[in-house]
Amino acid sequence: MSKKRLVLVGNGMAGVKTIEEVLEISKDLFDITIIGEEPYPNYNRILLSKVLQGDTTVEDITLNDWSWYKDNNIQLYTNEKAVQIDIEKRVVVTNTGTLISYDKLILATGSRPFILPIPGTDKEGVTTFRDIKDTDEMLAASKLYHKAAVIGGGLLGLEAARGLLNLGMDVTVVHLGSSLMDRQLDETAAALLKAELENQGMKFLLQKNTTEILGDERVKRLKFSDGDELDCDLVVMSVGILPNIELAKNTGLAANRGIIVNDFLQTSEPNIYAVGECAEHQGIAYGLVAPLFEQAKVLAKDICGLETEPYKGSIVSTQLKVSGVEVFSAGEFIEDGNKKALRVFDEQDGIYKKMVFYEKKLVGAVLFGDSREGNRLFSMIKKRADISDTVKVSLLQPVSGETGESIVSSMASDEIICGCNGVSKGKIVQAIHEQGCTSVESIKACTSACRSCGGCKSMISELLEITLGDNFDASAHKETLCGCTTLSRDEVVEEIREKKLMHTREVMNVLGWKTSDGCSKCRPALNYYLGMIHPLEYEDENESRYVNERLHANIQKDGSFGVVPRMYGGVTSSDQLRKIADVADKYNAKLLKITGGQRIDIFGIEKDDLPKVWEELDMPSGYAYGKTLRTVKTCVGETFCRFGTQDSMSLGIALEKRLERVGSPHKFKMAVSACPRNCAESGIKDFGVVGVEGGFEMYVGGNGGTHLRAADLLGKVKSAEEVIEYASAYFQYYRETGIYLERTSKWLERMGLENIKAIIEDQKQRKELNERLELALSVQEDPWKKIIRSEKLKNELFERVTVQQ
Ligand SMILES: Cc1cc2nc3c(=O)[nH]c(=O)nc-3n(C[C@H](O)[C@H](O)[C@H](O)COP(=O)(O)OP(=O)(O)OC[C@H]3O[C@@H](n4cnc5c(N)ncnc54)[C@H](O)[C@@H]3O)c2cc1C
Numbered sequence: 001m002s003k004k005r006l007v008l009v010g011n012g013m014a015g016v017k018t019i020e021e022v023l024e025i026s027k028d029l030f031d032i033t034i035i036g037e038e039p040y041p042n043y044n045r046i047l048l049s050k051v052l053q054g055d056t057t058v059e060d061i062t063l064n065d066w067s068w069y070k071d072n073n074i075q076l077y078t079n080e081k082a083v084q085i086d087i088e089k090r091v092v093v094t095n096t097g098t099l100i101s102y103d104k105l106i107l108a109t110g111s112r113p114f115i116l117p118i119p120g121t122d123k124e125g126v127t128t129f130r131d132i133k134d135t136d137e138m139l140a141a142s143k144l145y146h147k148a149a150v151i152g153g154g155l156l157g158l159e160a161a162r163g164l165l166n167l168g169m170d171v172t173v174v175h176l177g178s179s180l181m182d183r184q185l186d187e188t189a190a191a192l193l194k195a196e197l198e199n200q201g202m203k204f205l206l207q208k209n210t211t212e213i214l215g216d217e218r219v220k221r222l223k224f225s226d227g228d229e230l231d232c233d234l235v236v237m238s239v240g241i242l243p244n245i246e247l248a249k250n251t252g253l254a255a256n257r258g259i260i261v262n263d264f265l266q267t268s269e270p271n272i273y274a275v276g277e278c279a280e281h282q283g284i285a286y287g288l289v290a291p292l293f294e295q296a297k298v299l300a301k302d303i304c305g306l307e308t309e310p311y312k313g314s315i316v317s318t319q320l321k322v323s324g325v326e327v328f329s330a331g332e333f334i335e336d337g338n339k340k341a342l343r344v345f346d347e348q349d350g351i352y353k354k355m356v357f358y359e360k361k362l363v364g365a366v367l368f369g370d371s372r373e374g375n376r377l378f379s380m381i382k383k384r385a386d387i388s389d390t391v392k393v394s395l396l397q398p399v400s401g402e403t404g405e406s407i408v409s410s411m412a413s414d415e416i417i418c419g420c421n422g423v424s425k426g427k428i429v430q431a432i433h434e435q436g437c438t439s440v441e442s443i444k445a446c447t448s449a450c451r452s453c454g455g456c457k458s459m460i461s462e463l464l465e466i467t468l469g470d471n472f473d474a475s476a477h478k479e480t481l482c483g484c485t486t487l488s489r490d491e492v493v494e495e496i497r498e499k500k501l502m503h504t505r506e507v508m509n510v511l512g513w514k515t516s517d518g519c520s521k522c523r524p525a526l527n528y529y530l531g532m533i534h535p536l537e538y539e540d541e542n543e544s545r546y547v548n549e550r551l552h553a554n555i556q557k558d559g560s561f562g563v564v565p566r567m568y569g570g571v572t573s574s575d576q577l578r579k580i581a582d583v584a585d586k587y588n589a590k591l592l593k594i595t596g597g598q599r600i601d602i603f604g605i606e607k608d609d610l611p612k613v614w615e616e617l618d619m620p621s622g623y624a625y626g627k628t629l630r631t632v633k634t635c636v637g638e639t640f641c642r643f644g645t646q647d648s649m650s651l652g653i654a655l656e657k658r659l660e661r662v663g664s665p666h667k668f669k670m671a672v673s674a675c676p677r678n679c680a681e682s683g684i685k686d687f688g689v690v691g692v693e694g695g696f697e698m699y700v701g702g703n704g705g706t707h708l709r710a711a712d713l714l715g716k717v718k719s720a721e722e723v724i725e726y727a728s729a730y731f732q733y734y735r736e737t738g739i740y741l742e743r744t745s746k747w748l749e750r751m752g753l754e755n756i757k758a759i760i761e762d763q764k765q766r767k768e769l770n771e772r773l774e775l776a777l778s779v780q781e782d783p784w785k786k787i788i789r790s791e792k793l794k795n796e797l798f799e800r801v802t803v804q805q
């Protein structure tokens, strides 16, 4: 039987993926020809962001090199554009006059960037970000010019802006709406994202409508509808995309925004198909690879004559590829009358998680700051899983206990695990069984999974564990510090001590980090470990800290900040209250609120006003944002209460003054109650003290948050001095052995209460722990005062973005 002629127009990601799927079904069905306008073999467009950001090179993003076409007998025309289709004769005509006959024709012409219809877009220095040529243009411009304006604060614009920052440019993102990534994030997540990117050095002009690009030959300035202007010598236009449908339209195929296709990717002409960004299915033209790869699978089967499920549309998820930022969005992420949201917002650490439910189903999610659960939530959204028997908030916790079985194990074989590269669970399992893969790295090499954004890594690890069963070598799959290294927390800490490493960069270089900059998980963790190991020598890296810690205040939903001054033991004075009231009035505070830790939170302070507020308060920072001692809650105790057996306030104040400021793996809360009635809730604190006849009982590992845990009895002592000595030793032991971001409740369970007790009760070890803590405490100073004193710090942290009028 003679082969049929299959022609593909568009040598991009969706088209070539379809050909790969066809070849996998059979190499003997078709004589294949591909026409591509770009001069390259098929490459991974997604990774252009990484090329611009300096994480990889153009050479490394090729998906199928020239030899692949040859080996598969594919006739390839590059640098050639299909300009006409003769439906009667079944011939494609290219711009060079080449005639190519087909039996089946696939159009995969992708999209082109939308160019704003304003004067000046033809000036030198105005570019888009779509292909290798654009990327090269930006790389070259960064060597000659300094000020870049990126128009459009969507995924593409932000990834471009991060790349240009990495190239040393001064970058301003000009965005039409009031919040970034408005197609993927709600306002809260967008505000957190903006704050994080500002701290990386990106500048923003929101709600700015660009009306003209000014300059002579080359761009000099942008002009906005409100009359403002912005100097720039490079403009990147990233305001969305438009499907390439001209060829289809000229041929008379039905088209709307994209080329209209049915559930088998057929156009209005029986032998012509469309796939990828150029195709419109049920009114949607997708702009992400995962849905395009799903289409490719259906199309390949159909075209090869195999029975296939129809394509019914896709639910999409996105992740921003900017190092140091974890953002995930999937499905319907905005609530309305019928769709209800569940939000968890850890303001201290800038972690925000939102799930949107419709009836008994999870239909959307937004994660900021910690996106580990993204893949699992996405899988549940896609499956429309019934979650009526699940405690909803537990969906945000790692799989175990309440959430039941692992999502990966319940996935069907043809479900996609790596969306970026279209790799299914079945293909990965096959690689494990047939090619002996035992690690994510080998899976990457054998299947291409995990080669792009890395978002599928945890699922691949889980699949390896499930598939290899008893043969799974846990030590080979130990919990690494993060994806940038193969080392665990303990190994990294040991290496830092042994090799006397002093900077985060040095750790990354010497210990062979896979990324040049680390990520949002390892940078703050390394900063903590280095400070804990070298308390006197290490210079804290503010830029490695989370946004609240960097700015020493708590960012709020509306972008303003909450300020919490220290009130030792929850005790205040009329003088302090007057100052707080004055500051609140003067800086238009929106709310004054008594916190759970017995102090006052002044909400609604603008970022630029923070140093003035601190100066006028003239009180120490309450570290309400820090991974350190937060508060020591006290009851009034024997001073006023008739049940009180001990002076709880004095002890609370002494403990707070002793332990404040020094960093710990996570926040640390304390309480002192003067009798077993326990009014200060000592039983749910990291370290709680209860006054009893003849002394004090000390309780540890309590937690009153999401994972409620009653504290365990550490022991009983006679005097307040002994409490301070034990508490200090306990705190230091946690500092030295805790995993960054591990609360004491988890730490205690991991280490074992008896083991901890043995250390703290040993007089010699207790003394040594106290001495080491003393050393760390000796170099602490109040951060608010430090910033107020230093013009340089003030400028770095609170500088305004200036707009030329
Ligand atoms: C910088 C960047 C980063 C991205 N990051 C992500 C990401 O992280 N995750 C994600 O899911 N998606 C991402 N995307 C989107 C993703 O790359 C696209 O969705 C995907 O490449 C679309 O595939 P396609 O085959 O439909 O189109 P394309 O990959 O654009 O391929 C179309 C090809 O057809 C050619 N062509 C067009 N017309 C003709 C013609 N008449 N004759 C011959 N050839 C023609 C074009 O030159 C092009 O090479 C990103 C896009 C960019 C630009």
Ligand SMILES: NC(=O)c1ccc[n+]([C@@H]2O[C@H](COP(=O)([O-])OP(=O)(O)OC[C@H]3O[C@@H](n4cnc5c(N)ncnc54)[C@H](O)[C@@H]3O)[C@@H](O)[C@H]2O)c1
Pocket: 116, 151, 152, 153, 154, 155, 156, 157, 159, 174, 175, 176, 177, 180, 181, 182, 183, 208, 209, 210, 238, 239, 240, 241, 286, 287, 288, 318, 319, 320, 321
């Ligand atoms: N990580 C990823 O998944 C990733 C990365 C890059 C690109 N992409 C894809 O590539 C495609 C293109 O990305 P994009 O960011 O250009 O598209 P987009 O449509 O997602 O975002 C464009 C943004 O520009 C804004 N905008 C529109 N008009 C404007 C104007 N006049 N001035 C200023 N801002 C304006 C919009 O509000 C929108 O937020 C999308 O399909 C996207 O999904 C994905």
Ligand code: SF4
Pocket: 635, 636, 637, 638, 641, 642, 643, 644, 645, 648, 673, 674, 675, 676, 677, 678, 679, 680
């Ligand atoms: S804990 Fe005891 S001493 Fe303290 S306030 Fe309550 S009843 Fe009084």
Ligand code: FES
Pocket: 417, 418, 419, 420, 421, 449, 450, 451, 452, 453, 454, 455, 456, 457
């Ligand atoms: S999902 Fe992006 S690399 Fe796998």
